[in-house]
Amino acid sequence: MPALVLAFVVWDTVVRSQHILRVTESYGVTVDAPAIEAKSPTGYAHGVRSMMLPEAGEDTAHWVMQTQTMIARGEWRLRHVDYDNAPAGREVHWAAAFHWWLELLAWIDHLATGRPIGISVERATLSYGVVMFALLLAGLMPLLNRKFSPVAAAITAIGAVSTSTFYTDFLPGRADHHGLVNTCALLMVLFMVIGSTQPEGEPGNAGPESNPARRTARRWFVASAVAGGVGVWISAATIIPVLVGIGLGVLAAAWFGRGPARPISWMRDPGLFRLWGMVGSGISLAAYLIEYFPSHLGLRLEVNHPLYAAAWLGGAELIRLGVCLIGRLRPLNRRDLVAATCGAALVALPPVIILLTRTRTFLLLDPFLWELHKSYITEEQGLLRLLVTNAKQPWNIATLCLPFLLLVPPLVMTFRSSTPGETRAMLALALCPAVLGATQSWSQVRWLSLAFALSVPAIAVFFRALESRGGSRRGPIIAWSLACGLLFAPGAVKAVRQTLAGADFTKQEIRNLAQRAVAHWLRQRAGDDRVVVATSPAATTMLISQGGLTGVDTLYWENTERLARAAELFGAPTTEAAHDLV
Numbered sequence: 233m234p235a236l237v238l239a240f241v242v243w244d245t246v247v248r249s250q251h252i253l254r255v256t257e258s259y260g261v262t263v264d265a266p267a268i269e270a271k272s273p274t275g276y277a278h279g280v281r282s283m284m285l286p287e288a289g290e291d292t293a294h295w296v297m298q299t300q301t302m303i304a305r306g307e308w309r310l311r312h313v314d315y316d317n318a319p320a321g322r323e324v325h326w327a328a329a330f331h332w333w334l335e336l337l338a339w340i341d342h343l344a345t346g347r348p349i350g351i352s353v354e355r356a357t358l359s360y361g362v363v364m365f366a367l368l369l370a371g372l373m374p375l376l377n378r379k380f381s382p383v384a385a386a387i388t389a390i391g392a393v394s395t396s397t398f399y400t401d402f403l404p405g406r407a408d409h410h411g412l413v414n415t416c417a418l419l420m421v422l423f424m425v426i427g428s429t430q431p432e433g434e435p436g437n438a439g440p441e442s443n444p445a446r447r448t449a450r451r452w453f454v455a456s457a458v459a460g461g462v463g464v465w466i467s468a469a470t471i472i473p474v475l476v477g478i479g480l481g482v483l484a485a486a487w488f489g490r491g492p493a494r495p496i497s498w499m500r501d502p503g504l505f506r507l508w509g510m511v512g513s514g515i516s517l518a519a520y521l522i523e524y525f526p527s528h529l530g531l532r533l534e535v536n537h538p539l540y541a542a543a544w545l546g547g548a549e550l551i552r553l554g555v556c557l558i559g560r561l562r563p564l565n566r567r568d569l570v571a572a573t574c575g576a577a578l579v580a581l582p583p584v585i586i587l588l589t590r591t592r593t594f595l596l597l598d599p600f601l602w603e604l605h606k607s608y609i610t611e612e613q614g615l616l617r618l619l620v621t622n623a624k625q626p627w628n629i630a631t632l633c634l635p636f637l638l639l640v641p642p643l644v645m646t647f648r649s650s651t652p653g654e655t656r657a658m659l660a661l662a663l664c665p666a667v668l669g670a671t672q673s674w675s676q677v678r679w680l681s682l683a684f685a686l687s688v689p690a691i692a693v694f695f696r697a698l699e700s701r702g703g704s705r706r707g708p709i710i711a712w713s714l715a716c717g718l719l720f721a722p723g724a725v726k727a728v729r730q731t732l733a734g735a736d737f738t739k740q741e742i743r744n745l746a747q748r749a750v751a752h753w754l755r756q757r758a759g760d761d762r763v764v765v766a767t768s769p770a771a772t773t774m775l776i777s778q779g780g781l782t783g784v785d786t787l788y789w790e791n792t793e794r795l796a797r798a799a800e801l802f803g804a805p806t807t808e809a810a811h812d813l814v
Contacts, residue, residue: 233386234373237393247734248404249358255284255741262749273304275350278755279780283354286405287740290770292357293777295407299334300353311528317794318764318782325535325790327466328523330409334360361402361411368415379426381695383713388688394723395635397680409466410681416463417474418685420456421665425658425689427452428496449497453508461515468536470682473672477665482551484664486558489657496657499559502552509548513541531593534789539582546578595789600796611678618677630722636670637719638687641712642694655697662689751779766798
């Protein structure tokens with residue numbers, strides 16, 4: 233099944249890439265194709281761009297512009313851009329690792345084809361996410377097959393392409409961070425689950441001395457911390473709730489796994505969590521220094537910051553002590569109480585600072601920005617609102633909602649008294665982050681892809697438990713695998729339909745072509761002079777990207793000041809008032 237899924241991904245990638253290039257090459261109605269100029273940062277004369285990005289490609293446009301700017305300046309990280317927030321420009325807090333990845337693919341394309349490097353950056357968006365997705369399948373499927381169950385591997389492969397919110401983040405033309413950060417969240421939980429289980433052949437009461445079981449557990453906990461640390465670097469807002477879910481999951485697992493047998497690795501050696509916290513917080517701190525040291529240090533808590541590294545370290549200490557207390561491993565002493573107090577203080581530090589300083593350190597609390605996101609950005613709105621919008625499209629509703637039911641079988645098995653304690657513990661550990669992710673997606677649909685990623689470890693543990701209990705009885709495994717597979721049927725059908733319809737131009741693509749024509753026409757009229765545009769935020773991004781223009785109001789928190797001024801401009805009561813604001 234994974235091979236079949238991979239074949240579909242290759243087919244889909246070829247169809248989508250050819251379609252994007254065909255749309256991109258559609259010139260001659262209003263404006264002609266731009267002239268190639270190797271010395272230009274974009275590869276085209278006057279700094280215009282040509283690539284027609286898929287729908288909702290605003291983030292990709294900024295990754296492209298920023299990467300081209302980095303290459304043109306000869307810099308290895310970017311902290312300020314001048315194409316936005318006219319006239320002063322604005323700060324940039326996006327993870328440099330993604331600029332490096334896009335730049336690497338661009339140089340490969342440049343060396344292979346001889347295109348100007350600026351054009352190669354645009355072309356690299358066609359392979360940016362696809363390569364990541366192929367690496368994910370190539371690494372994750374054998375791991376699930378070996379450590380859990382072939383059925384879990386097959387269901388995960390099907391779900392990865394059938395869950396449109398997850399698969400979309402890896403499509404050709406989408407250069408974005410969401411796919412990788414969700415993969416980091418998945419691996420962080422999955423590696424911890426693997427490191428928590430008792431290897432075959434090891435006695436259940438093996439002590440914490442240096443032995444193969446302990447070394448194996450330590451390696452998996454280090455791998456979990458590395459995945460989480462990279463995830464915090466990419467998007468702290470995504471990984472922090474997952475860390476909370478892991479903490480709750482460990483405490484629940486300690487409750488289910490308590491007893492003299494202690495079949496779970498960290499029930500015998502709670503110090504694994506101290507190691508996990510030290511490695512994860514160390515990577516988070518190192519990533520912060522890579523991004524900001526020495527000249528851009530500051531207190532911006534919207535992104536990765538040393539305070540979050542300290543909170544991770546403190547949280548890991550609280551988890552360790554919680555395992556000792558709930559699992560009745562030993563009574564807590566005075567040193568433990570001091571460690572718990574320090575850990576709680578470190579965990580509380582970031583939210584307390586945010587509450588005290590408000591928008592000075594966390595601009596997302598700005599009332600204007602909060603209302604703007606809640607009312608006008610689809611991914612920030614609740615799932616119920618999206619379902620109402622799609623009320624006349626039951627197939628879309630099924631595609632969005634059915635994957636949530638994946639968590640029902642693991643939940644039932646967890647609370648069934650006949651389930652062995654070790655299995656209940658592992659299910660609890662995997663389920664808490666997954667349930668938290670599903671809950672988040674009901675409040676904001678941008679978490680839907682994360683919800684699927686976090687459901688993978690729970691499904692893996694569930695099918696491994698079925699196989700270990702079923703023995704030679706294959707009936708329950710077949711029945712449950714078919715049931716889970718059917719949950720992805722609407723999404724799979726939709727994915728195939730979209731690939732088959734890949735040759736058709738959509739209405740949105742025709743609008744985008746007209747928008748590109750406007751951007752190029754403005755640039756032709758202005759020559760090399762600076763042009764500032766103010767329109768709706770999404771249109772502003774595409775105009776400044778395609779026309780090499782300067783914008784006022786792109787929809788990013790670093791641009792809050794100009795967004796507010798743009799709203800004031802468009803809400804001006806008279807033309808004279810608007811002119812004064814301009």
